[in-house]
Amino acid sequence: MIRPLLAGCVLAAASVVFASADEPTKPVQLPGVDWHPRAEKWFKASDEDSRKAQMKEASRALKRPCKYCHTEDFSGYTENKELAQQMMALSAENDVTCQDCHDGRDKFTKMGEDAKHMWVLSVDKKMFCDDCHQPQTKFEKLTEKGKQFHDEWEATLKAKKAAGAAAPAPTSSPPAPSPSTQP
16 A cells, blocks of 8 residues: 555656656756766666666666757756656665656556656655655655655545545645755
8 A cells, every 4th residue: 555655756756757758857856965976876887888788778668769868969968867867866776677667758657657646746845755765665665754644645535535525636745845865
């Protein structure tokens, strides 16, 4: 029961990123967080050939060309750089792969669909997944903030269901955000 909600946070990020070809998703804006070192942990090797092979694997999973994130001459990055770095950090820090959430450009796995909703919440609340999810648990374990929010979310859904209303998105917000401080 908790897994779909938890997985949603990471995967939402990935899902929203490529929700449609015309509507790229926003990265989570956390002042003072440098995403580059967190994203670097995504790479399994430091040699250039291995890194390129890993990026090609991600490109295939997302069904996006290299120029989605890199400039034509590979001397810089597109406006998708920060979002891509956040996705890479999510993957590395939570033991998930691109394929766990993405099933192509406009398609997502169950985990990705769940995550899409959590990513929207993350962007809105200026929180990152590690505010509610414990690292390296594939989003299956929650922090204390995450447990509190999950309980509030479930209570809201239960009350709506008991009242005979369709289960809308909860109106409750997670506890007050604190900027992620992971290195």
